[in-house]
Amino acid sequence: MAGMDSAATPATPAAPSSGPGTVWAHVGQPFTPRDYDVVVLGAGRMGAAVALYLRQLAPHLSLLLLEEGGLPNEDGATLLAPGVWTAWGLPEDRMAQARWTRSQLETAFGDIRFQTRPLIELFMEGGTGRTPAADALAPYPDAQALVDTVALPFARVDAGAATYRPGALALAAAQQAVRAGADLMLNARARAALPADGSLHRAEPDGTGARVVIERLSVTNTHQIIVHDTHRLRAGVVVLALGADGPHAAEHDLGQHTTHARAYRQAPRLNVSSGDDTPVLRAAGLTLRPQNGGFTLVPAVHHRDPHGYVPTGGRLTGVPTGLRRETLEELVALMDALPPLGTEALGLGRSISDVPGAWLALPGGRADGLPLHQTLATGIHLLLGGPHADTLGLAVAHDLAAALAGLRGRPWDSPPPAPR
Amino acid sequence: MAGMDSAATPATPAAPSSGPGTVWAHVGQPFTPRDYDVVVLGAGRMGAAVALYLRQLAPHLSLLLLEEGGLPNEDGATLLAPGVWTAWGLPEDRMAQARWTRSQLETAFGDIRFQTRPLIELFMEGGTGRTPAADALAPYPDAQALVDTVALPFARVDAGAATYRPGALALAAAQQAVRAGADLMLNARARAALPADGSLHRAEPDGTGARVVIERLSVTNTHQIIVHDTHRLRAGVVVLALGADGPHAAEHDLGQHTTHARAYRQAPRLNVSSGDDTPVLRAAGLTLRPQNGGFTLVPAVHHRDPHGYVPTGGRLTGVPTGLRRETLEELVALMDALPPLGTEALGLGRSISDVPGAWLALPGGRADGLPLHQTLATGIHLLLGGPHADTLGLAVAHDLAAALAGLRGRPWDSPPPAPR
Numbered sequence: 097m098a099g100m101d102s103a104a105t106p107a108t109p110a111a112p113s114s115g116p117g118t119v120w121a122h123v124g125q126p127f128t129p130r131d132y133d134v135v136v137l138g139a140g141r142m143g144a145a146v147a148l149y150l151r152q153l154a155p156h157l158s159l160l161l162l163e164e165g166g167l168p169n170e171d172g173a174t175l176l177a178p179g180v181w182t183a184w185g186l187p188e189d190r191m192a193q194a195r196w197t198r199s200q201l202e203t204a205f206g207d208i209r210f211q212t213r214p215l216i217e218l219f220m221e222g223g224t225g226r227t228p229a230a231d232a233l234a235p236y237p238d239a240q241a242l243v244d245t246v247a248l249p250f251a252r253v254d255a256g257a258a259t260y261r262p263g264a265l266a267l268a269a270a271q272q273a274v275r276a277g278a279d280l281m282l283n284a285r286a287r288a289a290l291p292a293d294g295s296l297h298r299a300e301p302d303g304t305g306a307r308v309v310i311e312r313l314s315v316t317n318t319h320q321i322i323v324h325d326t327h328r329l330r331a332g333v334v335v336l337a338l339g340a341d342g343p344h345a346a347e348h349d350l351g352q353h354t355t356h357a358r359a360y361r362q363a364p365r366l367n368v369s370s371g372d373d374t375p376v377l378r379a380a381g382l383t384l385r386p387q388n389g390g391f392t393l394v395p396a397v398h399h400r401d402p403h404g405y406v407p408t409g410g411r412l413t414g415v416p417t418g419l420r421r422e423t424l425e426e427l428v429a430l431m432d433a434l435p436p437l438g439t440e441a442l443g444l445g446r447s448i449s450d451v452p453g454a455w456l457a458l459p460g461g462r463a464d465g466l467p468l469h470q471t472l473a474t475g476i477h478l479l480l481g482g483p484h485a486d487t488l489g490l491a492v493a494h495d496l497a498a499a500l501a502g503l504r505g506r507p508w509d510s511p512p513p514a515p516r
Numbered sequence: 517m518a519g520m521d522s523a524a525t526p527a528t529p530a531a532p533s534s535g536p537g538t539v540w541a542h543v544g545q546p547f548t549p550r551d552y553d554v555v556v557l558g559a560g561r562m563g564a565a566v567a568l569y570l571r572q573l574a575p576h577l578s579l580l581l582l583e584e585g586g587l588p589n590e591d592g593a594t595l596l597a598p599g600v601w602t603a604w605g606l607p608e609d610r611m612a613q614a615r616w617t618r619s620q621l622e623t624a625f626g627d628i629r630f631q632t633r634p635l636i637e638l639f640m641e642g643g644t645g646r647t648p649a650a651d652a653l654a655p656y657p658d659a660q661a662l663v664d665t666v667a668l669p670f671a672r673v674d675a676g677a678a679t680y681r682p683g684a685l686a687l688a689a690a691q692q693a694v695r696a697g698a699d700l701m702l703n704a705r706a707r708a709a710l711p712a713d714g715s716l717h718r719a720e721p722d723g724t725g726a727r728v729v730i731e732r733l734s735v736t737n738t739h740q741i742i743v744h745d746t747h748r749l750r751a752g753v754v755v756l757a758l759g760a761d762g763p764h765a766a767e768h769d770l771g772q773h774t775t776h777a778r779a780y781r782q783a784p785r786l787n788v789s790s791g792d793d794t795p796v797l798r799a800a801g802l803t804l805r806p807q808n809g810g811f812t813l814v815p816a817v818h819h820r821d822p823h824g825y826v827p828t829g830g831r832l833t834g835v836p837t838g839l840r841r842e843t844l845e846e847l848v849a850l851m852d853a854l855p856p857l858g859t860e861a862l863g864l865g866r867s868i869s870d871v872p873g874a875w876l877a878l879p880g881g882r883a884d885g886l887p888l889h890q891t892l893a894t895g896i897h898l899l900l901g902g903p904h905a906d907t908l909g910l911a912v913a914h915d916l917a918a919a920l921a922g923l924r925g926r927p928w929d930s931p932p933p934a935p936r
Contacts, residue, residue: 351833400842402840404840413771425775
């Protein structure tokens with residue numbers, strides 16, 4: 097098996113990239129459709145990363161990155177992701193990918209606010225590897241002020257955790273991809289379509305795996321989003337990197353049923369002081385992520401939401417709030433242990449639109465599903481981030497790019513064992 | 517602790533019940549409110565059973581049983597419950613209650629179609645206690661015809677399982693309660709309300725724990741349900757036996773937040789021949805319950821549905837069905853192993869109203885929550901059945917009745933250990 101060196105060398109001789117790609121940000125910029133070797137749908141962190149890695153690993157492949165909104169999409173999961181890298185909860189055989197992702201986050205994307213920051217998980221009960229919470233929190237007055245250590249007397253610490261901004265990562269990856277020759281179109285809703293004769297599963301000699309239909313969007317004076325014009329082009333390879341919408345697109349546009357699901361996660365704000373040294377806290381599945389001088393609360397995802405669910409604000413003692421009921425219940429249950437949750441510092445809102453939230457993909461339908469890519473049909477790939485994208489997303493995007501480039505080795509591979 | 521004998525003897529001297537109670541089936545029958553010692557809201561199997569056991573254990577307590585619909589309610593969980601008694605999945609310390617429930621089902625309620633019937637669970641993989649599926653199914657041609665034993669080659673058998681009709685049980689229990697002196701009002705929507713001064717937590721010397729507001733319902737010529745008249749009365753004790761609506765009532769009417777949740781379960785029909793000897797089958801959580809010459813399919817409940825969820829039919833290859841998406845996916849995944857699921861024999865329907873379904877209470881918010889009763893406030897009790905009500909429901913209803921009667925022993929108690 098090839099080692100690290102081969103990852104930088106395309107399988108076929110490459111025409112070197114000639115300068116940056118073209119960016120179409122709005123419908124005022126004319127677009128003449130052409131065919132591409134690769135079209136990536138979605139410029140969240142997963143789509144932007146696979147685009148960048150493809151430009152690095154296979155610069156001979158022309159590439160178009162399409163995004164329905166801006167960079168990153170304000171409705172997508174990337175912007176709301178906690179941005180907490182931690183090895184906790186990963187299976188051992190994904191640790192090398194996690195470490196590689198961490199080194200990329202640290203070095204490859206400029207200022208995405210990467211910083212090591214301990215993650216302290218708090219418990220009601222003691223156990224292996226748990227220490228007194230008061231000791232663990234002692235160096236961090238901001239964190240201490242949040243926690244009632246009588247209610248949560250035990251802690252374990254991940255000193256190797258780190259935080260960063262997934263939105264900044266997506267933006268940096270997309271910009272680097274463009275500098276490396278990728279074309280990028282924003283405000284473009286796109287879908288993959290099977291070739292007209294439907295013979296998608298037949299390997300096509302000319303390598304044109306799919307058609308892509310692009311609707312360029314604009315906004316009217318009355319703030320309605322309309323389709324300005326529609327284009328069609330052919331792509332040798334299509335990557336669906338549409339986050340929680342990917343499985344729906346696979347089924348609706350390509351007739352490929354998958355086992356993936358989604359959940360709606362809200363990230364309310366807790367306006368309690370935090371700084372660059374404040375650790376990330378976790379209790380009963382709730383993550384408190386220091387951000388912008390306060391905290392962003394990231395509730396646990398327990399399971400998929402059912403098909404047809406429309407997020408709705410719940411009521412707290414009769415008063416409408418912007419938090420979905422299930423999240424509200426979890427915060428209420430923690431109010432004794434984390435007293436600021438019971439104060440005005442918690443941004444409850446009045447309706448669902450008051451609290452930031454996004455649909456999160458659940459790979460394999462599981463709340464602990466790991467990022468993955470999957471071949472839906474010849475030349476059409478689904479790429480999913482999900483709950484562990486903070487820790488593993490870049491490696492999985494790189495893995496897909498390397499596979500599309502025809503490479504066998506991966507940069508996180510161990511050296512092959514010596515022959516015996 | 518008192519033994520079995522004391523369970524039959526009320527703690528306070530009883531005025532013996534004098535003949536059957538009064539039944540108000542429709543608004544044409546005049547009702548003059550009076551106070552009751554006990555009012556039970558909901559005449560599903562849990563409410564009907566607690567009413568009957570109260571008449572047996574505490575005949576000195578006057579009792580009114582209220583039901584919003586008929587007997588049993590067509591929208592409730594009782595009528596759709598599988599009616600499969602099995603000790604599988606129960607904690608050891610509830611086995612005595614389960615056995616007592618089984619003996620009650622067998623002997624105490626007349627013809628509720630109780631019959632022993634093996635439960636055969638099928639697996640893809642072998643394991644402890646599993647035998648070849650072909651052998652387990654050999655005596656049962658109807659069941660054999662359902663299963664591809666190449667896909668599901670292993671089985672385990674609960675030879676002690678039994679089936680019965682929960683709807684018939686609820687009806688029999690309510691009728692027996694009336695014969696034993698309980699009053700019963702149908703088509704009566706009721707809610708508990710705190711005493712006007714709000715001092716519910718104060719033990720009230722006269723024992724009047726709550727007010728009950730009753731709206732008697734009738735149906736107009738245009739099939740609209742309207743409130744015909746409203747009554748108020750006082751009750752010493754109120755039991756909320758409202759199934760999945762109980763926790764909402766506790767919160768909305770009494771301000772008592774609970775941890776309970778609910779899930780919407782559909783029970784589609786599989787029109788494949790079955791008889792009295794056909795075993796109950798189970799595979800990947802799906803229970804196939806022989807009923808009326810065919811099978812009723814009872815999907816597993818995996819977790820709560822979110823607040824605000826409105827059940828919707830899913831689509832199968834673009835065609836609308838009456839099954840919710842999550843259930844549809846599970847049936848599709850089993851079509852190879854249970855081939856009749858892939859045929860017209862499966863009643864998919866065209867919209868959600870085509871497939872029978874009901875909201876199921878999840879005690880403690882858990883899909884495996886056991887039946888329970890819980891004191892919400894002095895004199896107000898919540899009684900929940902949920903997924904294991906088939907096996908444990910009667911014992912839990914009896915336990916509440918015995919507690920309200922002031923009894924300490926329970927009929928399933930072991931004899932006290934000999935003193936040493």
